[in-house]
Amino acid sequence: MAAICxxxxSSRTLERRWLELAAETGAELARRGHTVVSGGGCVGMMGALADGARAAGGRTLGVIPQALVDLEVADLASxxxxxxxxxxxxxxxxxxKSDAFLTxxxxxxxxxxxxxxxxxxTLALHAKPMxxxxxxxxxRPLLDWLATLAEQTFLKPAGLDLLLIADTVPAALDLLESRLT
Incomplete structure (x- = not known):
């Protein structure tokens, strides 16, 4: 299937629910046959994402700068x-390395x-779904602010429409997959 970034x-001090969301996301991507592309870290949501994908039999690809490898936060199990x-x-x-992006x-x-x-x-340098x-x-506060940018013509409505919004990971993946075919 696709490589989904x-x-x-990557914060180490997050509430458990965010770590669980990341692990569930990795597992769902793996169940759907996608490769998980991440920032290559083993901590926070990033680590939980990769662990969740691998626990569900998925493939992970990490991309990390040497400076973070030196800090010993690289996902060496990738x-x-x-x-x-x-x-x-x-x-x-x-x-x-990615076909689509999930935030x-x-x-x-x-x-x-x-x-x-x-x-x-927005500059048409890629057409990968996001x-x-x-x-x-x-x-929600960020999305409201972005809508204001569009209203004031700092952001073209077509640019705003490029970013798809979903409330859940399954709905987000359905949107991504519909755009990948």
Whole structure:
């Protein structure tokens, strides 16, 4: 099937529900036959995602900068671990290796990755589907702000429409899969 890149938090101090969401996402991707592409970390939601995928028999591909390998947070259990020279090259390689993108709750790094792939999609540099999982309204304030940007013409409505929104992981994966065929 497809290589689905998942952006999510790598913080070690998250509530259990976010770790469970990530593990369930990895397992669901594996059940559907997809390869999980991630930032290559073994901590936080990123680690739970990869562990969940492998526990369900899925394949994982991690992309991590050498600086994070040096901090001993690399997912050494990954089926394939690609090491880059920095964060920018990491994002580029993640985009190149992926057929679609799924964004779970996260912080600045997650938003950086989401906005990178979204911006490049609005510039027609790729046509890969992107879905934001808005579990429990996590991203609602951001989505409201983005709608305001479109209303004020800082963001074209067509650009806003490129980012698909789902409340659950199964619904998000259904959206992604419908765009991959």
């Amino acid at each position: 998942v952006f999510c938090a 089926d394939e671990l690609l090491v880059t020279d920095g964060m920018a090259s990491r994002k580029t390689l993640m985009v190149d 779970l709750p996260g912080g600045l790094g997650t938003l950086d990755e989401l906005f990178e792939v979204w911006t490049t999609a 879905v934001l999982v808005d579990t429990d309204g996590f991203y």
